[in-house]
Amino acid sequence: QKEVEQNSGPLSVPEGAIASLNCTYSDRGSQSFFWYRQYSGKSPELIMSIYSNGDKEDGRFTAQLNKASQYVSLLIRDSQPSDSATYLCAVNRGNSGYSTLTFGKGTMLLVSP
């Protein structure tokens, strides 16, 4: 079983719609979860971090975490063409105190005008 799984997409949504990106992880000991956005040819940039079960909102972005189901998602409201990018789910795994991120392969999001 892959450690962090995401649907590779592309996920196509019209401008103004809600985009829903999903991620599952295998290590039950994982405690920190991150969503990064990566534009083509650029480096990953942090969108959201979430550590507790439930929802966390920041502007148009909402991260949702369900540790029992080992599931984390990112909702993007009022999607804009500028949101078109690959979204990487990252999980800080394991029992050590080290900050080791395991990334999913990313979901490509395409927002059409």
Place this chain on the structure above:
Amino acid sequence: DTAVSQTPKYLVTQMGNDKSIKCEQNLGHDTMYWYKQDSKKFLKIMFSYNNKELIINETVPNRFSPKSPDKAHLNLHINSLELGDSAVYFCASSPRQGRGETQYFGPGTRLLVL
């Protein structure tokens, strides 16, 4: 600008050569990382240093040797380059080494081995 920077941005070289990539962060962070992103865009940790000390060494061939002269710099030297080393190499840093720490990425070095 406060940031993570890498040099060079692009590196094209022949198989068998040795090359180095440099990384610097002026964020005052204690921990730095090297990641490799392959042609399928899969981003994978290679090494992590905390205050110049190697703390994570994932299963990377020993042709790859990181070096941290101080906590603001982390360099990556690659010996005997192979075709499969072609990838984008990202440096990152985080304030500390804890599991909740956010990592900030540099712009990447695009390595092409011919």
